[in-house]
Amino acid sequence: xxxxxxxxxxxxxxxxxxxxxxxxxxxxxxxxxxxxxxxxxxxxxxxxxxxxxxxxxxxxxxxxxxxxxxxxxxxxxxxxxxxxxxxxxxxxxxxxxxxxxxxxxxxxxxxxxxxxxxxxxxxxxxxxxxxxxxxxxxxxxxxxxxxxxxxxxxxxxxxxxxxxxxxxxxxxxxxxxxxxxxxxxxxxxxxxxxxxxxxxxxxxxxxxxxxxxxxxxxxxxxxxxxxxxxxxxxxxxxxxxxxxxxxxxxxxxxxxxxxxxxxxxxxxxxxxxxxxxxxxxxxxxxxxxxxxxxxxxxxxxxxxxxxxxxxxxxxxxxxxxxxxxxxxxxxxxxxxxxxxxxxxxxxxxxxxxxxxxxxxxxxxxxxxxxxxxxxxxxxxxxxxxxxxxxxxxxxxxxxxxxxxxxxxxxxxxxxxxxxxxxxxxxxxxxxxxxxxxxx
Numbered sequence: 001x002x003x004x005x006x007x008x009x010x011x012x013x014x015x016x017x018x019x020x021x022x023x024x025x026x027x028x029x030x031x032x033x034x035x036x037x038x039x040x041x042x043x044x045x046x047x048x049x050x051x052x053x054x055x056x057x058x059x060x061x062x063x064x065x066x067x068x069x070x071x072x073x074x075x076x077x078x079x080x081x082x083x084x085x086x087x088x089x090x091x092x093x094x095x096x097x098x099x100x101x102x103x104x105x106x107x108x109x110x111x112x113x114x115x116x117x118x119x120x121x122x123x124x125x126x127x128x129x130x131x132x133x134x135x136x137x138x139x140x141x142x143x144x145x146x147x148x149x150x151x152x153x154x155x156x157x158x159x160x161x162x163x164x165x166x167x168x169x170x171x172x173x174x175x176x177x178x179x180x181x182x183x184x185x186x187x188x189x190x191x192x193x194x195x196x197x198x199x200x201x202x203x204x205x206x207x208x209x210x211x212x213x214x215x216x217x218x219x220x221x222x223x224x225x226x227x228x229x230x231x232x233x234x235x236x237x238x239x240x241x242x243x244x245x246x247x248x249x250x251x252x253x254x255x256x257x258x259x260x261x262x263x264x265x266x267x268x269x270x271x272x273x274x275x276x277x278x279x280x281x282x283x284x285x286x287x288x289x290x291x292x293x294x295x296x297x298x299x300x301x302x303x304x305x306x307x308x309x310x311x312x313x314x315x316x317x318x319x320x321x322x323x324x325x326x327x328x329x330x331x332x333x334x335x336x337x338x339x340x341x342x343x344x345x346x347x348x349x350x351x352x353x354x355x356x357x358x359x360x361x362x363x364x365x366x367x368x369x370x371x372x373x374x375x376x377x378x379x380x381x382x383x384x385x386x387x388x389x390x391x392x393x394x395x396x397x398x399x400x401x402x403x404x405x406x407x408x409x410x411x412x413x414x415x416x417x418x419x420x421x422x423x424x425x426x427x428x429x430x431x432x433x434x435x436x437x438x439x
Contacts, residue, residue: 003153003154004151004152004153005065005066005067005073005133005151005152005153006063006065006133006150006151006152007021007022007023007063008020008021008022008023008063009149009150009151010045010148010149011038011045011046011047011147011148011149012045014038015038016037016038016039016040017037017038017039018037018038019036019037019038019061020038020047020061022063023036023061023062023063024061024062024063025059025060025061025062026059026060026061026062027058027059027060028058028059031054032052032054032056032057032058032059033052033057033059034049034050034051034052034057034058034059034137034138034140035048035049035050035051035052036048036049036059036061036135036137037050039146041080041146044148046146046147046148047061047135047146047147047148048144048145048146048147049061049091049135049137049144049145049147050137050140050142050143050144050145051137051140051141051142051143051144052141053141053142054141055139055140055141055418056139056418057137057138057139057140057141058136058137058138058139059136059137059138060134060135060136060137061134061135061137062132062133062134062135063132063133064130064131064132064133065095065131065132065133065152066128066129066130066131067095067097067123067128067129067131068123068126068127068128068129068154069123069124069125069126069127069128069129070122070123070124070125070126071122071123071154072120072121072122072123072154072155072156072157072158073095073120073121073122073123073152073153073154073155074118074119074120074151074152074153074154074155075093075095075102075103075104075117075118075119075120075121075133075150075151075152076104076116076117076118076149076150076151076152077093077104077116077117077118077135077147077149077150077151078114078115078116078117078147078148078149079091079114079115079145079146079147079148080113080114080115080145080146080148081115081143081144081145081146082143082144082145084140084142084143084144085140085143085144085145086140086143087107087115087145087413088107088412088413089138089139089140089413089415090137090138090139090140090143090145091135091136091137091145091413092104092134092135092136092138092404092413093117093133093134093135093136093150094133094134094136094404095131095132095133095134095152096131096132096134096404097123097129097130097131097132097401098129098130099124099125099401100123100124100125100129100131100401100402101401101402101403101404101405102119102121102402102403102404103119103134103403103404104117104118104119105117105119105403105411105412105413105414106119106412114148120155120158121158121402122157122158133150133152135147135150139416139418158392158393159392160390160392161284161285161390161391161392162284162372162388162389162390162391163190163191163284163285163311163388163389163391164187164188164189164190164191164386164387164388164389165189165190165191165192165193165311165336165346165386165387165388165389166184166187166189166191166192166193166384166385166386167192167193167336167337167338167344167345167346167384167385168180168193168194168195168338168339168344168382168383168384168385169338169339169342169343169344169382169383169384169385170340170381170382170383171195171340171341171382172198172380172381172382174198174199174209174210174213176379176380176381176382177194177198177213177227178213178217179379179380180192180194180379180382180384181194181213181214181217181221181225182217182221183377183379183384184221184223184384184386185217185220185221185222185223186221187375187386189221189223189386190223190224190284191223191224191225191226191282191284191287191311191313191336192217192223192224192225192226193225193226193227193313193315193336193338194214194225194226194227194228194315194338195227195228195315195316195317195338195339195340196228196241196243196291196292196315196316196317196339196340197228197229197230197241197317197340198210198227198228198229198315199229201230201269202229202230203230203231203232203239204229204230204231204232205231205232205234206231206244206252206255208229210227210229211229211244214226214227214244214246215246215250215252216250218246218247218248218249218250219248219249219250222248223248224245224246224247224248224253224282224287225245225246226243226244226245226246226289226313226315227243227244227315227338228241228242228243228291228315229242229243229244230242230271231255231257238272239269239270239271239272240257240258240271240272240274241257241258241261241265241271241274241291241292242255242256242257242258242274243255243256243289243291243313243315245280245287245289245313247282247283248283253280253281253282254278254280256274256276256277256278256288256289256290256291257273257274257275257276258271258273258274258291258292258293258294259273259274259275259277259290259294259299259300260273260293260294260296260297260300261273261293262292262293265293277300277303277304277307279304279307279308279309284391285310285311285391286308286309286310286311287309287310287311287312287313288301288304288305288307288309288311288312288313288333289312289313289314289315290304290312290313290314291314291315291316292315292316292317292318292319294314295314295316295319295320295323295324295327296320296323298327298330301327301330301331301333301335302330302331302410304331304333305331305332305333305410306410306412309333310333310334310391310394311333311334311335311336311389311391312327312328312333312334312335312336313336313338314335314336314337314338315337315338315339316337316338316339316340316342317339317340317341318339318340318341318342319337319339319342321342321343321345324337324345324347324351325347325351325352325353325360326351328347328348328349328350328351329349329350329351329396329397329407329409330409330410331409331410332349332394332396332408332409332410332411333349333410334346334347334348334349334389334391335347344383344384344385345385346371346374346385346387346389348369348370348371348389348395349370349394349395349396349409350363350365350367350395350396350397350399350409351363351397352365352397354371354374354385354387354389355374355376355385357369357371363397363398364397364398364399364400365395365396365397365398365399366395366399366400366401367393367395367399370389370390370393370394370395371387371388371389371390372387372388372390373386373387373388374386374387375387394409396408396409397409
């Protein structure tokens with residue numbers, strides 16, 4: 001049985017109304033301190049964390065632990081909440097050492113209404129590491145959490161999740177795209193991405209020549225294939241800029257329809273904008289798609305990341321390359337780009353270009369590479385880049401010992417503002433407020 005490191009992890013020791021034995025309450029300022037108290041709920045002893053009447057309250061319940069450098073640990077938490085509490089905003093379960101920090105970043109809710117959080121992480125270095133486990137409560141004036149358990153124990157290392165990906169640069173005919181997919185298949189690629197409008201501006205159906213080609217090559221080479229077409233929906237009389245994703249059997253995983261068509265596509269071409277931003281489950285991880293003009297806006301990439309996408313495919317006719325590392329780093333996702341008229345490329349969760357990971361001197365990911373063996377070849381006139389990406393690790397572009405002190409990289413509970421601004425943005429987009437004249 002694994003060794004549990006947290007003293008009084010179930011909060012059974014201590015007097016009602018006081019902090020648990022082995023734990024200490026701390027706050028940066030006494031007037032901001034939330035309330036941590038042992039209580040009974042549903043017949044069981046629990047730790048209650050609650051607000052102090054101030055929305056900007058913040059404080060921690062802390063217990064010391066000793067970790068071993070070079071080992072991997074599993075942190076778990078289980079709790080329930082009041083109706084007024086958002087756990088992503090108000091609760092953090094974390095580990096802090098001198099040069100290391102990590103914690104829990106995703107929660108799930110059980111059928112019984114209990115909320116569970118879990119994460120595994122390696123501790124760098126070697127020998128004994130003095131650390132502390134923190135339960136942080138913040139940003140809730142009157143909400144409460146009833147915490148049943150916080151645990152930390154050694155576990156097996158996190159295994160790499162490797163996926164070999166191919167992307168392209170340049171236009172091609174369907175025959176040429178077939179040759180590209182054959183070359184990718186010969187390299188053992190798991191996922192091949194073709195560009196937007198792979199068959200030009202020809203209107204097609206989901207049984208048209210482009211879809212048939214992608215389906216057949218996906219099945220032939222046992223790999224996922226995606227590429228862009230103009231899809232005409234005869235039943236709804238709609239023209240959509242679409243990217244279908246096919247699996248290793250040639251089956252359709254799903255489709256993404258461009259949410260932000262380029263203005264001439266709508267005004268002159270009669271394209272209808274898509275309205276859904278799906279995330280697709282594959283046998284190696286969760287994949288999202290955005291297309292060309294989507295890249296000028298922040299919303300599609302952000303929504304994909306919040307919905308769990310680990311890899312975003314970005315086929316396009318052309319794009320602004322400097323925006324891509326921002327989309328990757330802001331959201332903690334990998335981006336794979338295939339372009340008709342622009343450069344190909346892949347970027348990791350720190351916004352590092354796999355072909356030039358050290359080009360940006362302001363990137364302080366502080367972690368070894370999460371990509372391997374990038375290779376660029378040509379198939380006819382089409383350039384092809386392949387690389388192996390490790391989806392098991394997602395470093396931040398500014399990583400000061402770990403994700404608790406790093407740039408947020410898409411983590412929900414690393415958003416530290418008191419309120420989200422999306423409604424304000426929506427109001428400004430849909431109906432700008434009256435402005436006073438300057439002066």
